[in-house]
Amino acid sequence: MIRVQYFARYRETIGVDGEQLAWQDGFASLDDLRNHLLARGGAWAVLAEQNLMCARNQELCGLDEPLRDGDEVAFFPTVTGG
Amino acid sequence: MAIRVQSETFDPGLELNALHAANRGIGAVVGFVGYVRDFNDGQDVAALFLEHAPGMTEKALARIVAEAEQRWPLLGVEVLHRVGHLQPGEPIVFVGTASAHRQAAFEACNFIMDYLKTRAPFWKKEDTPEGPRWVEGRDSDLAAAERWRR
Numbered sequence: 001m002i003r004v005q006y007f008a009r010y011r012e013t014i015g016v017d018g019e020q021l022a023w024q025d026g027f028a029s030l031d032d033l034r035n036h037l038l039a040r041g042g043a044w045a046v047l048a049e050q051n052l053m054c055a056r057n058q059e060l061c062g063l064d065e066p067l068r069d070g071d072e073v074a075f076f077p078t079v080t081g082g
Numbered sequence: 083m084a085i086r087v088q089s090e091t092f093d094p095g096l097e098l099n100a101l102h103a104a105n106r107g108i109g110a111v112v113g114f115v116g117y118v119r120d121f122n123d124g125q126d127v128a129a130l131f132l133e134h135a136p137g138m139t140e141k142a143l144a145r146i147v148a149e150a151e152q153r154w155p156l157l158g159v160e161v162l163h164r165v166g167h168l169q170p171g172e173p174i175v176f177v178g179t180a181s182a183h184r185q186a187a188f189e190a191c192n193f194i195m196d197y198l199k200t201r202a203p204f205w206k207k208e209d210t211p212e213g214p215r216w217v218e219g220r221d222s223d224l225a226a227a228e229r230w231r232r
Contacts, residue, residue, distance in 0.1 A: 005135070007133060007135055007203065007205065008133050008205035008207070008216060009205070009216040051219060055135075055138055055203070058135075058137050058138040058141050059138075059141065059142075059145075060142065060201055074135060074138065074203075076135070076203065076205070077205065077216070077218075077219070078218065078219025079199070079200065079201070079202060079203055079204055079205060079219065080199075080204065080205050080206045080216075080217040080218070080219055081132070081134070081163060081174075081175070081198060081199065081202050081203075081204025081205070081206070082116050082163075082174070082175050082195060082198050082199040082202075082204070
């Protein structure tokens with residue numbers, strides 16, 4: 001099982017703040033998970049944005065970060081705090 | 083180190099004094115306060131909403147502060163960031179750094195703000211006359227953070 005969260009503009013565009021996905025052997029990295037979501041089409045295309053940021057288990061990481069069953073993943077647009 | 087994420091406003095003067103009061107070895111305290119502006123990217127801003135990622139936010143800020151503490155001899159650090167609904171003129175963020183001498187405090191404060199801007203999960207949404215809009219990240223913020231890499 002993978003828990004996915006979406007924040008800010010991505011949450012609004014996709015229309016949910018998160019979801020749970022059954023684990024698949026093809027989920028070697030966060031990018032594999034992202035491609036799986038992109039294949040749904042429609043609003044999910046927002047995840048193709050160049051400046052997308054992501055986190056694994058609440059730590060910022062790159063899309064090449066390895067993924068394991070049970071992980072919590074977040075996708076979000078460039079942060080704008082401060 | 084103290085890290086606070088809160089919806090309530092704060093008094094920057096009280097935060098600065100508290101940093102200094104903690105340790106008599108402190109010879110320098112530097113404070114940065116960020117405020118909500120009433121104008122951004124060519125539009126009037128009537129109000130601001132700040133979203134964050136609970137859990138991840140505190141971890142990200144702690145990591146940034148820990149890195150600053152490794153780089154500079156700090157005697158105290160406080161990072162306070164507000165979330166939720168804010169009005170123009172209100173303070174959004176406070177970063178305070180304390181050290182024996184000024185240079186470490188100045189540099190660490192600058193570093194923490196540059197990293198907070200690019201690595202802490204906060205997002206601003208502005209109310210403008212044309213409706214609400216999410217603030218986009220700035221390349222200048224990325225460049226500012228990049229200069230600390232080594």
